[in-house]
Every structure is written in structure tokens, then in C-alpha cells.
Amino acid sequence: MHSSTPPDQGAVSFHSTDGTGEAAASRSAGWSIRLVRTEEYERAGQVTADAYLTSYGALSDEYVASLRDVAGRVHEGDVWVAVDGDGDILGTVWVAREGRPLADMAQPGETDFRQLAVAPAARGRGIGEALTRHVVELARERGSHRVVMNSGPEMTGAHALYAKLGFQRLSEREGMWEVQPGRWIELYAFGYDLAPALR
Numbered sequence: 475m476h477s478s479t480p481p482d483q484g485a486v487s488f489h490s491t492d493g494t495g496e497a498a499a500s501r502s503a504g505w506s507i508r509l510v511r512t513e514e515y516e517r518a519g520q521v522t523a524d525a526y527l528t529s530y531g532a533l534s535d536e537y538v539a540s541l542r543d544v545a546g547r548v549h550e551g552d553v554w555v556a557v558d559g560d561g562d563i564l565g566t567v568w569v570a571r572e573g574r575p576l577a578d579m580a581q582p583g584e585t586d587f588r589q590l591a592v593a594p595a596a597r598g599r600g601i602g603e604a605l606t607r608h609v610v611e612l613a614r615e616r617g618s619h620r621v622v623m624n625s626g627p628e629m630t631g632a633h634a635l636y637a638k639l640g641f642q643r644l645s646e647r648e649g650m651w652e653v654q655p656g657r658w659i660e661l662y663a664f665g666y667d668l669a670p671a672l673r
Contacts, residue, residue: 505564505601507608510553514563515544518555521563525591530628541589551576554608556592556601564596567605572616577624579647579663584620585613590632602635610639614668621668622647624661633662641666 510518519542526533526541533541540546547553547568556565567590570576580586587609592602613621622644625632647663 505556505558505599507554507556507604510544510548510555510566514555515548516542518553518563518566519544521593522566522589522591524594525565528594529631530626541591547589550574554605556596556605563593564599565590565592565601565605567591567609569609569612572618579624579644579661580622583618584622584665585609585616585618586622588623590623602632603639606635606639610666610668619668621666623664625664627660627662633664636664636666639666 522544523538523541527538544553544566551571551574552569554567554569555563557563567587568576569587570580570585572585575584575586576588577586590602590605592605610621621641623636625636641664644663644665648661650658650660
């Protein structure tokens with residue numbers, strides 16, 4: 475759900491999956507997007523936690539542990555990573571598998587995603603935007619009619635990115651959500667309808 479990268483400085487295009495599920499972004503930017511590999515779980519989790527801690531300061535131990543738990547996320551959905559030519563992980567995003575939403579706010583025919591994160595040292599390169607566009611392309615390929623996600627009110631960098639890409643607030647799905655037993659937080663909702671293509 476998080477990204478505070480500014481708008482991408484150049485166009486980012488995507489290729490269809492090659493049959494292995496490893497769709498990749500244009501390599502002209504010096505990095506590509508693919509599914510996380512087992513040996514990368516720890517590093518991908520650390521990148522996610524670092525991104526959130528850098529942007530939002532103190533977080534509960536339980537929440538930071540969930541950000542680091544890539545193995546747990548892979549059990550429930552797909553974790554995609556942006557990697558550079560040396561294999562360093564620059565950003566991550568967690569995407570629902572078809573027909574298996576990650577959050578209760580997602581409705582049938584929609585694809586939802588969570589925990590969009592860009593490594594602090596990699597910000598400003600358009601990685602957050604490329605990962606978001608990648609989610610949209612995955613949803614389009616599987617025939618979803620909308621991409622949706624929740625985001626905390628303080629995640630203003632992510633909100634600006636989503637607005638730039640054409641996402642709209644879904645106020646009817648917003649409110650207080652119980653994220654842990656007895657712990658409620660306010661969450662905004664955003665959606666992108668897949669009828670028009672992203673420009």
C-alpha cells in the first residue's frame with residue numbers, strides 16, 4: 475500500500491507473461507519485475523519493512539513482523555519484486571491470486587493488492603509507479619474489471635501516485651477495520667476501473 479516515489483521520469487511498458495508467470499517491466503530502466511524467489515524472502519521482507527518504517531516511523535512489532543513475513547504472504551497471494559541488474563530488490567508488491575482476494579473489501583471480479591513498498595535508497599526512479607502499473611496489467615490479463623486496495627490516511631505519497639494513475643476513492647468501502655483482535659484502524663479505499671487503459 476505504500477509508495478512515496480515521485481512520478482516516473484519515463485514511459486514504462488510491460489510484456490505479457492512468458493508462461494512462467496514472470497511478467498517483466500521494460501528493462502530500459504535498468505530493472506525488471508518478476509515473482510519473488512524463495513531465497514529472496516528475507517531480503518524482500520526487509521525492504522518492505524524498511525520502506526514503511528522510513529515513511530511512517532514507529533509501527534507495532536506485530537505489524538513490522540507481518541511486513542517481513544514474505545513466506546506468509548506467498549501462501550496467500552503473489553509477491554512481485556522489482557530487481558536491478560545485480561539482483562538487488564528495489565521494491566515489492568503483494569497481489570491477490572485470481573478468485574482469492576487478500577482483503578474483505580475486494581468484491582468478485584476485482585484484483586486487490588497490498589504492501590506496495592519501494593526501498594528508501596531506490597526512490598525517485600518510478601519503481602512504485604511501475605509496480606502499480608504491473609498490478610493493473612496482471613488484473614487486465616486475468617479479466618478483472620477493477621483493481622482495488624486499502625490505504626491508511628497517512629500514506630499521502632501513495633495516494634498521490636494512485637490519483638496520478640487514475641484511481642478513484644471508493645468512499646462507500648471506507649471505515650474502521652479490525653486488523654488485529656481488538657485493534658481498529660481507519661482505511662481509505664481506492665479503485666481503478668479497467669475499461670480505459672492507463673496512459
